Amino acid sequence: MNMWVRAQLVSFMLLLQLKALEFARPFGDFMVLPHDQSIPLWGRGAPASEIKVTFGTQSKSTQCGADGRWRLILNPEKPSTQGRELILTSSGEKRSLKDVLVGEIWLCSGQSNMDFPLGKAIGGKAEASQAENFPAIRLCNLTAAPTDRRVYDKNTLARLNTKDHFTGQWSLACEPSASEISAIAWWTAKALYSKNGIPIGVVENAVGGSGAEAWLPRESVDSRDDYKDLLADEWLECPKIGNWARGRAKLNLGTHRSAMHPFRPGFLFESGVREWSEFPFAGVLWYQGETNAEIANDDWNQRLIVDLVNGWRSVLKQKNLPFFMVQLPRIGGDDPLRAHWPEFRNVQARAAKSLQNVHLIVTEDLGWDSPDVHPPDKQPVAKRITDEILSERGKN
Secondary structure, three states, X not given: OOHHHHHHHHHHHHHHHHHOOEEOOOOOOOOEEEOOOOEEEEEEOOOOOEEEEEEOOEEEEEEOOOOOEEEEEEOOOOOEEEEEEEEEEEOOEEEEEEEEEEEEEEEEEEOHHHHOEHHHOOOHHHHHHOHHHOOOEEEEEOEOOOOOOOOOOHHHHHOOOOOOOOEOOEEEOOHHHHHHOEHHHHHHHHHHHHHHOOOEEEEEOOOOOOOHHHHOOHHXXXXXXXXXXXXXXXXXXXXXXXXXXXXXXXXXXXXXXXOOOOOOOOHHHHHHOHHHOOOOOOEEEEEOOOOHHHOOOHHHHHHHHHHHHHHHHHHHOOOOOOEEEEOXXXXXXXXXXXXXXXXXXXXXXXXXXXXXXXXXXXXXXXXXXXXXXXXOOOHHHHHHHHHXXXXXXXXX
16 A cells, blocks of 8 residues: 555544444443533534534533534533433434433542452442442443553553553442452442442442552643652653552563553543543542552652642642542551551641542551451451441531
8 A cells, every 4th residue: 555545544433433323431321420510511523513412301412612512511410310311413423322311420530449349349249249230320430551560561551541541431339340440449439329228320440550640640740849750761661650650660671661651651541531620529439549659758758749739639629629638547567668658648647638628548457467468258348348438518
């Protein structure tokens, strides 16, 4: 194929993509839309085409921009367990999302203890087997590239970009989907739903081993001079990132050191959070710190947490977005990687205290005596998160 033909083919494929009528990635069958507040929707279509969205008794229209992007806002809806169609039409084309509920949506993020699946938690298999009894709980399990001990193959390397990195979609609660979702997220969602009967949507995008720097928005990293070396091509040698994380990234990347990686500063936010900008979350469940606690620099660690919270709120356009931040729990053994955990717990407490609507979930007395960083009993953590959420709501 000569270069001219190839160029024409690429242009044709881009044109097809540009004209595709679609909702953006956060929206899908079985999802939950936010209740009692304006509902922003967005997606793509043919440039300058008219777009109409219908949900229940309301319809709204807008026009695609020159770049094919569209955005509109539906009026607030009351909580509803009645599944309805969300319909998108334009120039005779139609796209629809089925069985859409109205309730509250929680973003559950961090590293492996948030990602710890229900099916592996104590009592989790029995719990997952009953998940279908909760049709008003909906799950969006976003899965990143693996960060275990392996060298990435070409398919994994190919997905390491902001568009393709996370995979997953909304699903009904059933044994297979519940088994794979975060145990903490599931038990928190179940408790909240059981309390008030409002549908709950869980969006989980936690990544094992990820440091807070990987979750920083690019704007946050750009805002500080002492963050600049995080963005350098030599980030794998940056001492502000723990030795364990850099070592694991080097192993994963093998000879492809210039490729993206889940631990690369800013990459997880850009590939897994930014696309949710302006989506009205009820709050964030955040369980992270095991990786950053390796670095015995309290001021640095506190800055990362504060800039992460402020950065997420800014990009997601929710200036008071609630964060429920899980403290690092008790752990056994004498692994030097865990030596700074007591100080890091204090860092978490100070960061939470310095920020409005950030709630520290104390777990120092939980955990276990094993050196394994993954305590399998997640129900007590979820209960404390739920109690804190309900306590805060009771004050308002």
